[in-house]
Amino acid sequence: MIFYFTGTGNTGFVASRLAEETGERLVSIASAVVKGEYDYQLAADERIGFCFPIHGWRPPFIVRDFVKRLHLDGYNGQFCYAFATCGDDVGLAFDYLRDDLQQVGVNLDSVYSVIMPETYNFPFIDQIDTPETAQRKIADAREQLAAMIPGIVNRARGEKNINKSRWPRTNSIMLGGFFLKHWVTDCKFTVDTGACIRCGKCQQVCPVGNIDCGTGNPPEWQHNGLCTTCFSCYHHCPVHAIDFAGRTRGKRQYYFNQ
Ligand SMILES: Cc1cc2nc3c(=O)[nH]c(=O)nc-3n(C[C@H](O)[C@H](O)[C@H](O)COP(=O)(O)O)c2cc1C
Numbered sequence: 573m574i575f576y577f578t579g580t581g582n583t584g585f586v587a588s589r590l591a592e593e594t595g596e597r598l599v600s601i602a603s604a605v606v607k608g609e610y611d612y613q614l615a616a617d618e619r620i621g622f623c624f625p626i627h628g629w630r631p632p633f634i635v636r637d638f639v640k641r642l643h644l645d646g647y648n649g650q651f652c653y654a655f656a657t658c659g660d661d662v663g664l665a666f667d668y669l670r671d672d673l674q675q676v677g678v679n680l681d682s683v684y685s686v687i688m689p690e691t692y693n694f695p696f697i698d699q700i701d702t703p704e705t706a707q708r709k710i711a712d713a714r715e716q717l718a719a720m721i722p723g724i725v726n727r728a729r730g731e732k733n734i735n736k737s738r739w740p741r742t743n744s745i746m747l748g749g750f751f752l753k754h755w756v757t758d759c760k761f762t763v764d765t766g767a768c769i770r771c772g773k774c775q776q777v778c779p780v781g782n783i784d785c786g787t788g789n790p791p792e793w794q795h796n797g798l799c800t801t802c803f804s805c806y807h808h809c810p811v812h813a814i815d816f817a818g819r820t821r822g823k824r825q826y827y828f829n830q
């Protein structure tokens with residue numbers, strides 16, 4: 573079973589590849605949380621995977637909330653791994669996940685990460701990779717993933733490609749805590765209603781159903797408490813009408829579409 577969360581598709585790509593190679597089913601954490609589904613039946617020889625992007629040097633809060641409520645019927649020490657995609661580095665994200673899993677009695681055996689194109693558009697700088705850099709990162713990630721898959725298939729224990737950064741505690745504990753408290757919010761999104769062509773794309777791509785375009789209206793953020801600031805709405809808008817914190821207009825957009 574592969575539990576995954578993805579905003580702009582990087583992690584969705586990794587999770588799909590793992591599902592192909594292991595033959596195991598995919599479970600969207602976003603859909604599960606929206607539906608309130610936390611109980612799953614595990615087969616005796618089934619692997620348990622958690623795939624997610626790094627948000628503020630931690631797993632996205634929706635992943636952590638899901639894990640803390642998870643009940644795996646039939647869990648008897650089956651192989652459990654986590655796979656993160658990140659723009660640069662993961663900090664202590666896997667330590668957070670390991671602790672969360674321990675709370676529900678599940679042991680994390682292996683952790684993996686790959687660098688993929690950046691998706692966070694920090695309001696004060698243009699963080700999104702150029703198309704060339706994004707292509708290079710995807711090509712490298714494909715190769716690294718291919719090299720990691722046999723370990724996952726064969727239930728190997730250990731760590732692969734974990735770049736914690738130079739100051740993982742400062743990043744994950746201090747900056748990550750500040751980020752979560754002040755910057756993970758849908759209240760900073762606005763739409764240029766003059767530019768919006770009312771296509772409804774932003775509503776379709778929001779993983780947690782937090783956007784309502786009605787019938788042919790500009791988006792309205794629903795403040796449903798599940799927005800992870802994954803930026804999927806921002807990146808998919810075909811006319812770049814969505815802005816975050818009044819500072820991202822005209823900056824690059826990206827989503828995984830290969
Ligand atoms: C809100 C947010 C915070 C992020 N924080 C980090 C971070 O702390 N470290 C990092 O390396 N990448 C960070 N990123 C980049 C993503 O982890 C990376 O682009 C990931 O592959 C996106 O996956 P997705 O397309 O499945 O959503 C962040 C992205 C977002 C949207």
Ligand code: SF4
Binds near residue numbers: 758777779780793800
């Ligand atoms: S509202 Fe936008 S940023 Fe928030 S979860 Fe939905 S797509 Fe992601």
Ligand code: SF4
Binds near residue numbers: 809810812813
């Ligand atoms: S994706 Fe952009 S153009 Fe389409 S409805 Fe949303 S804001 Fe408007």
